[in-house]
Amino acid sequence: MTNELPDALPGPSMKWVYHLCRLIFGAWWLFSGCMHFFWPQLQPLGDEQPAIDFTLALMASGLFDWIKVAEIVLGLTMLANRLMPLTVLALVPINLVIVYWNFVLDEGLVEWTFGAMTILFNAVLAWPWRRYYWRLFAWNGRPDFSYRPGVQG
C-alpha cells in the first residue's frame, strides 16, 4: 500500500467541484452586493432581534455599503477566476461575520444551512490556492528593511 496521496477523487474531479463552487459563490456574492444598491427592499435584516439590530446598526453606520461594494468586487473576481489568492483571503473576514450572523445572531435551519455553506464554499475555494498561503504561517521570519520593492512572482 502506498503512502502517496491521490491526485484526485474518483468521480467529479476537484477541479470541477472548485469551479462549480466558484461560480455559485461568485454569483451569490454579486447578487447579494447588487441587491443592496438596486433592490434595497429585498435586503434580509434577520428574523431574530439581535440579528435585526446588528444589521440595522451596520447600515446606519454606512459600513454596510462598503461591505456590499466589496461583495460586488469579490463576486466579479470569483466569476472571472482572477486575483483568486487575494479574493479568497478577503472573503475570510466577511465570511466570519456572515457565519457568526447565521449561527449566533439569527438561529434557524435556513440560517445554519447558509452558515455551513459559507464555510464549505470558502474552504473549497481556499484549498486549491493553499500554496500561496503557507508562507503566511511563518513562525519566525525576517522583515525587509530596505526600500527595494522586492516583487516576488
Place this chain on the structure above:
Amino acid sequence: MGQIATKGLYHFVRLFTALWFLYAGLNFFLYPDDQRLGLVPASHDFTVALIASGIFAWIKAIEVVLGITLLVHRFMPLTIVALVPINFVVVYYNWVLEPHRGTFIAGGLTLLFTAYLAWSWRAWFWPLLTFRGAPQHDFKPHFTTIRFTGDAAK
C-alpha cells in the same frame, strides 16, 4: 534613512501597535466600564450594537492575540493579514463615524502603522497579488515552492 534607522522605526511601530492592541483588548475584559463607546450618536450606536451582538468580545480577544504576536515578533505575516480588516473598521470609525482632530490622528496613525508593518513583510505578500495563478486541484499539501529572494531571504 539607513537600515539601522528603518530597523529602529520598524520595531518602534511594531511595539507601539502591540501595546495599543494589548491595551485595547485587555481593557474591554478587565475594565469593561472604561470601554469607550463614542462621543457622537453614530459612533456610540455602532459600538453599542457591536457589543450587544457579542462580536465585539471576539474582536477584543483577537486584539489581545495580535498584540501578543506583535510583541513577541512571531507569526508576523499572519498577524499583519489579520490586522487589516480590524484596522479598516478602526479607521472607518475614527474618520467617518467620529470625526474630530484626535480621531483623525488616531485613524491616520492606524493606517500608517499597518502600511509600514505590511511593507516590511512585503516579500510574504506579493504572491497574493497573483492575477492568474496556478491552483492545485489535488489533495497534496503543496507546501510552498515559491522562493523568496532579496533582503528578506538573506
